[in-house]
Amino acid sequence: MEPGMFGFGVAVAMERDQGLLTLRRALPVPRASYFVAKMCMAMLFNAMIMVTMIVAALWAARLPLGLKQAASFAAINIVGALPFCAIGLFIGVLVGGSAAPGFVNLVYLPMMWLSGLFIPLPKSMQAAAPFWPAYHLLQLSLRALGQPAAGSALMHAAVLAAITLVLSTVAVRRLARVG
Numbered sequence: 287m288e289p290g291m292f293g294f295g296v297a298v299a300m301e302r303d304q305g306l307l308t309l310r311r312a313l314p315v316p317r318a319s320y321f322v323a324k325m326c327m328a329m330l331f332n333a334m335i336m337v338t339m340i341v342a343a344l345w346a347a348r349l350p351l352g353l354k355q356a357a358s359f360a361a362i363n364i365v366g367a368l369p370f371c372a373i374g375l376f377i378g379v380l381v382g383g384s385a386a387p388g389f390v391n392l393v394y395l396p397m398m399w400l401s402g403l404f405i406p407l408p409k410s411m412q413a414a415a416p417f418w419p420a421y422h423l424l425q426l427s428l429r430a431l432g433q434p435a436a437g438s439a440l441m442h443a444a445v446l447a448a449i450t451l452v453l454s455t456v457a458v459r460r461l462a463r464v465g
Contacts, residue, residue, distance in 0.1 A: 287398070287420060289331040290367040291390050294324050295374020300383035307461065321458070325371045332367045336360040351431070358430040366423045369446045372453035373419070379457045379464070422446050 301307055310320055340356050343349040351359075374390060381389050398404065400411065401420035415421045422442040428435040 287367075287370045287394065287423075289328040289335075290325075290370030290372075291374040291377075291394050292387070293331065293374075294328050294371045295376075295378040295390055296383070296386045297324070298375055298378030299381060299386035302379065302461075303383035318458075321375070321454075325368060328367045328371050329364050332364045333360070336363050355431055359427060362426045362430050363423070366426070366446065369419045369423070369449040369453075372450045372457070375457040376453040379461045416445075419446060419449050 298307070307320075311317070337360070340351070340360060344351060344356070373393065377389050377393065378386055397418045397420045400407070400414060401418035401424060402412070402415050403420055403424055407415055416437075422445045425435040425437055425442045426439060426446075429439055
């Protein structure tokens with residue numbers, strides 16, 4: 287979540303403030319290449335994080351994790367960077383570079399806690415968890431590890447894909463209009 291929201295969203299806001307996105311429009315490259323490259327960088331950072339965490343869990347904690355489980359867990363979390371890139375991009379085109387870290391934190395921190403990522407939520411708060419994209423990524427991750435998960439994998443993947451498409455489209459259109 288962090289590489290997508292902070293590394294992508296905050297960087298876009300700062301580059302927009304500095305006029306670099308306007309300069310990029312004048313360059314003879316496809317407009318989408320900049321955003322695709324940034325998304326690929328976020329996924330690369332997620333890959334490095336996943337490899338480090340899995341190796342540490344297998345070695346230090348002696349986590350009983352098979353190769354198939356580790357690979358599917360890593361793949362889900364690497365591709366899982368995309369919805370958070372879209373959220374970061376959306377925030378990055380709405381606010382300025384100096385305000386972007388604060389606004390990203392206003393979304394990032396509640397999302398981590400209210401999605402049930404760290405602690406089980408009380409019954410009174412469990413109904414609100416599916417409104418957060420982190421909840422859907424968590425459910426897919428749990429399923430990859432062979433743990434009990436709520437809902438179907440297809441539904442969780444569809445929600446994350448919809449968030450990615452909708453927020454990316456809105457953000458790119460706003461960026462084309464406003465700059």
